[in-house]
Amino acid sequence: MKWSALTLGLAGSAQAYLRFGCATLSVQRLDPIVEPGKVPSSHVHQIIGGNAFNASMDPKTDIAEKATCTTCSFSEDFTNYWTAVMYFKARNGSYKRVGQYPNALLGSLTGGMTVYYLQQDFNSNGKQKITAFKPGFRMTVGSPTSKTGSNPGLRYTCLKDVMTRFPETADFPKEPCPAGIMAIHHFPACWDGKNLDSPNHQDHMYNTGKGGFVAAGACPSSHPVRMPQVALETMWDTTPFNDKSLWPTDGSQPFVWSYDDSKGYGTHADYLFGWKGDSLQRAMDSTPLLSNGLKTQSVAAANKCSVQASVKEEIDGWLDKLPGM
Numbered sequence: 001m002k003w004s005a006l007t008l009g010l011a012g013s014a015q016a017y018l019r020f021g022c023a024t025l026s027v028q029r030l031d032p033i034v035e036p037g038k039v040p041s042s043h044v045h046q047i048i049g050g051n052a053f054n055a056s057m058d059p060k061t062d063i064a065e066k067a068t069c070t071t072c073s074f075s076e077d078f079t080n081y082w083t084a085v086m087y088f089k090a091r092n093g094s095y096k097r098v099g100q101y102p103n104a105l106l107g108s109l110t111g112g113m114t115v116y117y118l119q120q121d122f123n124s125n126g127k128q129k130i131t132a133f134k135p136g137f138r139m140t141v142g143s144p145t146s147k148t149g150s151n152p153g154l155r156y157t158c159l160k161d162v163m164t165r166f167p168e169t170a171d172f173p174k175e176p177c178p179a180g181i182m183a184i185h186h187f188p189a190c191w192d193g194k195n196l197d198s199p200n201h202q203d204h205m206y207n208t209g210k211g212g213f214v215a216a217g218a219c220p221s222s223h224p225v226r227m228p229q230v231a232l233e234t235m236w237d238t239t240p241f242n243d244k245s246l247w248p249t250d251g252s253q254p255f256v257w258s259y260d261d262s263k264g265y266g267t268h269a270d271y272l273f274g275w276k277g278d279s280l281q282r283a284m285d286s287t288p289l290l291s292n293g294l295k296t297q298s299v300a301a302a303n304k305c306s307v308q309a310s311v312k313e314e315i316d317g318w319l320d321k322l323p324g325m
């Protein structure tokens with residue numbers, strides 16, 4: 001089967017979104033947006049996308065020109081997307097990294113995430129111009145220091161099976177999930193029209209999203225430019241740890257993000273734009289997005305792309321502490 005059929009197989013007649021898979025590119029302690037040049041960065045990330053990913057990533061470089069492969073099914077997408085990594089914390093205090101598995105719709109990709117670009121929602125383009133990101137553009141959503149789950153776009157789903165999508169919660173599920181935990185990150189989609197980045201990597205964007213892939217509100221005058229509504233879904237295979245005799249004796253749940261967050265409110269994600277040329281703009285201009293003209297590649301080609309770890313440390317196996325913590 002061809003990728004286009006796989007990735008776009010559920011397309012409705014008025015489809016107004018791109019949905020595609022990207023395999024894992026790397027798992028290591030690097031963070032070129034928040035801690036550029038720092039090797040290692042403070043906590044472990046899982047990264048997908050183009051192989052121009054490295055510790056520094058100068059904003060003046062168009063990574064779509066520098067990368068030579070991508071783990072994404074759309075072969076013109078050299079963007080890097082990343083989130084923290086989930087660990088299981090055992091009763092004896094040691095940690096084991098939780099694996100990732102691909103969405104059932106996306107074939108046999110290795111780990112990775114599902115990526116969405118919406119014009120407005122699944123069925124409508126909202127009859128509005130969507131302006132693609134530009135080379136050098138980057139943003140983050142969420143913050144490891146957040147103590148509330150107030151952003152409706154940052155959520156968890158306890159998977160009964162691979163297709164479960166509701167309900168969503170702001171914190172980690174409290175009971176074992178038969179098919180793992182899905183972490184969802186919706187990025188903001190209103191741009192100030194001027195800055196490719198900002199000191200906190202968020203102020204140049206404004207979030208009118210309501211989560212759950214429903215249509216976002218209008219962009220405010222401070223951030224008037226409507227960009228694609230980008231979202232990430234990560235399927236964490238927590239099932240090897242579902243035996244409750246392994247869970248904490250105080251009744252709490254055992255999963256933590258790599259920055260040592262057992263509530264899950266600090267969930268965050270990073271976006272560093274890298275679509276080649278005007279490919280994303282052309283796709284966003286097509287109505288419906290199904291007829292987007294984007295190039296695709298095989299699962300095998302996506303799985304083959306990777307980058308060498310520049311941080312040499314143990315991140316798997318049973319660990320006494322979270323790397324960097």
Ligand SMILES: *[C@@H]1O[C@H](CO)[C@@H](O)[C@H](O)[C@H]1NC(C)=O
Nearest residue numbers: 052054055056057058061066
């Ligand atoms: C990382 O990529 C930038 C360009 O984005 C390049 O200038 C730099 O040399 C690279 N650094 C490493 C350590 O590979």
Ligand SMILES: *[C@@H]1O[C@H](CO)[C@@H](O)[C@H](O)[C@H]1NC(C)=O
Nearest residue numbers: 090091092093094095246318
């Ligand atoms: C801690 O517990 C885990 C899970 O039961 C076990 O696999 C691991 O060997 C233990 N580590 C130590 C240091 O006892």
